[in-house]
Each structure stands twice: as structure tokens, then as C-alpha cells.
Amino acid sequence: MVRPGFHDHHVHLLAAAARRASVDVSAPVAATLPEVLGRIAAAARVAPAGAWIRAWGHDEALAADGLAPTAADLDRAAPAHPVVLHHRTGHLTVVNASARRALRERAPGAEIPADGVLIDAHRLLGHVPRLAPEALDAAAQALSEDMAAAGVTAVTDATSTNGRDELLRLAALVSAGRVRQRVGMFVSCLAIDELRAEGWRYGVVVGGVQVLHVKLVLTEASDPAQVRATVAACARRGWPVAMHAMDLVEVDTALDALEAVAPPPGTRHRIEHLSLSLDDQVRRLARLPVTVVTNPGFLGSRGAKYAQELSPDEQGWLYRVRSLLDAGIRVRAGSDAPVTDPDPLAAARCAVLRGDGERVLAAGEAVDARSALRLFAGASPRRGDTVVLSEDPARDAGALARARVLRTSIRGEQVFAASPHERQ
Numbered sequence: 001m002v003r004p005g006f007h008d009h010h011v012h013l014l015a016a017a018a019r020r021a022s023v024d025v026s027a028p029v030a031a032t033l034p035e036v037l038g039r040i041a042a043a044a045r046v047a048p049a050g051a052w053i054r055a056w057g058h059d060e061a062l063a064a065d066g067l068a069p070t071a072a073d074l075d076r077a078a079p080a081h082p083v084v085l086h087h088r089t090g091h092l093t094v095v096n097a098s099a100r101r102a103l104r105e106r107a108p109g110a111e112i113p114a115d116g117v118l119i120d121a122h123r124l125l126g127h128v129p130r131l132a133p134e135a136l137d138a139a140a141q142a143l144s145e146d147m148a149a150a151g152v153t154a155v156t157d158a159t160s161t162n163g164r165d166e167l168l169r170l171a172a173l174v175s176a177g178r179v180r181q182r183v184g185m186f187v188s189c190l191a192i193d194e195l196r197a198e199g200w201r202y203g204v205v206v207g208g209v210q211v212l213h214v215k216l217v218l219t220e221a222s223d224p225a226q227v228r229a230t231v232a233a234c235a236r237r238g239w240p241v242a243m244h245a246m247d248l249v250e251v252d253t254a255l256d257a258l259e260a261v262a263p264p265p266g267t268r269h270r271i272e273h274l275s276l277s278l279d280d281q282v283r284r285l286a287r288l289p290v291t292v293v294t295n296p297g298f299l300g301s302r303g304a305k306y307a308q309e310l311s312p313d314e315q316g317w318l319y320r321v322r323s324l325l326d327a328g329i330r331v332r333a334g335s336d337a338p339v340t341d342p343d344p345l346a347a348a349r350c351a352v353l354r355g356d357g358e359r360v361l362a363a364g365e366a367v368d369a370r371s372a373l374r375l376f377a378g379a380s381p382r383r384g385d386t387v388v389l390s391e392d393p394a395r396d397a398g399a400l401a402r403a404r405v406l407r408t409s410i411r412g413e414q415v416f417a418a419s420p421h422e423r424q
Contacts, residue, residue: 001392005153005385005408006344007378009293010272010334013157013170015090017139019056019338021131026057026088033067037077044078052082052129059088061305071096071116084128090339093118093125103127122161141178148416150343151387151405154182154378158242158272160215163191164198171207180415182382183208186215189230192237202239213242213270218250227253231261242270251277255284263289276317286327293332294319297340297347303356316362321351323365333375345393345403348372352397370394384412
């Protein structure tokens, strides 16, 4: 059957590409701490002395031994190399002593804990030397090919530090045909004036990349008054905001700001993730012109952790879909790649099952297959953006599990075709 292509509404393209050029220490490739360190040590043995080693994907919640690497562990595994180990969630990074010294030289005055554990230190980590352009280009192309094979025809890059350089980098990848999907990109609030100086405003398309919302990352420590002021400043300049809000306090802060500041005419604010939300917060959301972009795929990749650590009530607040739809809220979904793979069919199945197939997390939040697939719909149908599937995945959960992508086209051009073996 032929249907419109899928839109992954929350990815991190450059980070997902960089993951491919990093040492893979995710489970089950490296299921225990010794296996993680062994893979880093193996990379160090073939890397020139002093070369940076990037590793990605460890998550102690998914590890067989439940152990998290320390900076001392990384020192022992690669004593002659700066090592940067990115947690699978993308919010935690561990650096060894060599990397700490190098970062202090590159970012004088930066606070780097002695234990090497960095939380959401994206700007500091921007001082880590970038991958060689040819390596990143090749990785981005491989990522785009995999997304096409999953039926993805459009993506929204939700990186909070995007600015002029990142816009031009993504535009170069799109213009060169390395990334085939339609691309929209969030930007940092710090980049607004820089973009306006170039004549680039919300909604403009630069080199095939559309400039979208200002991305704001909220934490429990965020000052509500400052958040409201920032949202208002963005709105005055013509930009709606997309607020990263995961826990209940962050969601309250986001709601306070969105209730106080309307989006610019013709736009909608967004809330990204909405990992946990109470019934009252859902009611408040329903009164606002807002889109919620959630991550049902997390229920599959981290189902065991959620079942173990969250109470039944908390599981009902987790990555809601049914309650939001019933309240009339516009809901879309994203993979948060590289946190999970950009595979809409797999993520939609998680929204139907409310889990990983072995455990169910709050069955009342489950949706039918057709509703789950709509989470990956675009803002409007794009002519020529289609995916051919082996069967209609919207029929039921079984069809959703069996359906395979046979062909993907973007702008009328075929970008993926399954092999005869894959068609069987």
C-alpha cells in the first residue's frame, strides 16, 4: 500500500551522524562495563597518540551489570588519549583526565568536575574537535539512507545550540544530496539576532533547510520569570518556541510561559518530550495553541527501567498519547535520534503496545495503530513524498508489526527500494 512518507518530528541530525563515527558502546554491543572499556581500549590501540576518542551509547539502566563508567575507568582504558563518552540519553557525558585538561585549555574558566561527569554541557563539549568534514558527510549520508529505508521523508532537527554555522552545515549536506529528507531546524535563542542580520527569519528556507522554532531547554532550576521573558522576546521577533520539558516542574514552567505569551500569528508553540504530565497539566495544555512532540519509542527502549523505577501512577503520566488526543491536543512524535533509531513503524508500535512487547506501562494510554501512525504525519501532505509498505500498518497492531518499507520517494524521486530478499 502507498501512504504519505513519515515525518520524524524530533531528531538531532549532526549528533546522530557523529554517533556513526564514534565507538559504539551501547547495549547489547557492549553489555557490561568491561566490554565498554574493552571497545574504548581497542580504539585507542589503533588511534594516534593524543587523538580524541569519541564513544557513544552507554546506559547503565540497559547494561547487564548496571555499572556506569567513571573518568578513572576511561583513564585506564585510554591513558594516552582524550576520551569523551556520551550517555545514550544525550544529557550526560563522561570525560577522562586528558580530555579535561584539553577542554580547560580550549575553554579557559570552564567548570569541569574532577569526576569528569558533565550534565547537559553542550556548549563546553562544542570545544571538542569536530569530526573531519569528509567523515561527517559520509556518516550523514549513511544516516539519511537508513531513514529513507525506514520511510522517513522529513525531519525536524531539535538541537538547542543550532545557529548560523549549523544551519549552513545542514544546508550544505542537503544541497549536496547527502541528506535527502526535507529538513526543518530549531535554533538557539542566542542565534536570533545573528540570523536576522542575514535576513533569515522564522519559516525561511536556506539551502533546502527551513528555519523553525527557537529551542529552549528547561530544567527544574529554570527561573519561571526568566523563561516567560525569553518566550516573550522570541515572540516579539516573530519566533515561536519549542520547550524541552521532561519532568513535572519543567512542564509547569513551560505552561506558565505559554499561558502568558501567545505565539506569533499563524504559528504554534511546541513542548518537546512531555515525559511526565499530570491530569491538570493536560487540561491546561488543551486550552493552548500548542503542539506536543513526544517519544513513544522510549517505552520500548527503556521499558524495563520504567517498569522497575516508576510506580503505576507514574507510569500513567509517562509519555502520554491517549489522554492528550482525547483532550484535543495536537500530538506528534519523534525518535530523538541518536537516542533511539529513527524508525516510525517501530515507535508507533510502542505507542500501541505501551511498552516493549514484554511489559505494559499504563494500558489506558495506548492508542490504535491508525492514531499511532498519525503521530508521524507531516504538517501537510507533501507532493511526491510517499512510502510503499508491504501491507497497511494502520489495520491493527499485528499489521503494524509485520509491515515493511518497500520503497520511499521524496519530491517524486525514489530514494530507497528494498532488495528482492527484503521484499519477501
